[in-house]
């Protein structure tokens with residue numbers, strides 16, 4: 001470890017991005033602190049799919065093995081329209097990698113937290129970043145504790161992994177330009193009586209929008225849709241039962257104007273947000289964390305230019321993913337009606353065309369670009 005590594009690097013936010021960064025850095029002997037405003041870990045499912053790129057990245061730490069042991073292999077995707085299966089893809093045949101694993105984000109975060117704890121690092125909860133300033137030597141942060149009192153701390157580097165409304169991004173004055181889709185999307189985790197294959201993800205091309213279904217555990221499924229009544233259009237013989245979690249969200253596509261300023265960098269939802277189609281949100285954050293850890297290791301040893309290198313690498317690649325996922329979402333959401341007709345007729349055909357299918361699957365798997373920590 002370079003001699004210049006002394007004070008802990010500060011990670012703001014203990015979602016999957018911050019936890020992964022803390023784990024990768026501590027495995028390389030870099031002292032870290034990780035804080036989160038929330039007093040308790042998240043319990044909601046949110047992201048459901050750990051993709052092959054994340055499994056590759058999390059391999060050495062042993063977290064990938066825990067994810068594989070606890071989750072299930074997603075074997076394929078089936079597209080339904082008008083009561084029929086109109087297309088299907090088998091991932092085992094198509095992907096030259098591990099299969100994606102179905103596991104809730106809450107469990108993925110718990111497994112990352114356990115691995116981090118085994119390295120002697122605990123998430124410091126109930127600490128909210130309020131202000132941040134930097135000079136040529138260090139970053140000074142003001143943190144508010146759960147009882148309202150504040151403390152001031154210094155860190156050589158900061159990673160802002162504090163989600164879409166990032167206080168770090170605001171403190172740096174970085175713009176988060178993009179656009180939002182107008183319609184609300186509904187989400188349910190609910191019991192479903194169905195003969196749908198539990199090891200496949202299911203897409204519904206429904207009359208007034210788009211539907212997505214994936215099995216969570218023991219007969220509980222995630223359903224999301226943007227139509228007026230998504231549960232009225234469930235594919236096959238599916239009958240909805242008890243609702244365990246219901247939520248509503250809006251989809252936006254945004255990219256931070258810059259991914260770093262001096263000693264402070266952004267990653268995960270703090271730097272980019274996009275629709276859940278393609279299942280990249282959490283996975284892209286884990287990849288940001290991997291690249292950040294490599295660059296920050298060098299920066300802690302004096303090569304501060306690596307922070308800028310991180311920013312350039314990730315802004316380029318994350319920007320490409322955001323644009324690709326936005327294009328897929330705009331085609332698949334089934335609005336306006338003129339585009340819906342095109343989608344209903346083109347999507348089942350196009351997915352049978354090998355180069356397009358391969359590209360779509362690489363996007364979902366996170367294998368649409370090489371994993372690089374160097375410009």
Ligand SMILES: Cc1cc2nc3c(=O)[nH]c(=O)nc-3n(C[C@H](O)[C@H](O)[C@H](O)COP(=O)(O)OP(=O)(O)OC[C@H]3O[C@@H](n4cnc5c(N)ncnc54)[C@H](O)[C@@H]3O)c2cc1C
Pocket residue numbers: 012013014015016017018035036037038046047048049105127128129130161162163164166167168187247249267268269270276279280281282283285
């Ligand atoms: C309903 C829903 C469904 C989703 N479905 C999917 C899906 O199917 N697939 C997928 O890939 N993605 C999905 N996502 C997106 C995915 O959850 C995010 O991309 C992922 O959580 C991003 O991780 P992150 O660590 O960057 O940010 P977050 O998970 O948002 O974590 C940020 C953390 O920072 C903390 N924080 C915030 N402000 C401060 C502060 N000032 N000081 C200290 N701490 C702070 C927060 O408490 C939080 O714990 C979904 C999201 C939602 C909301």
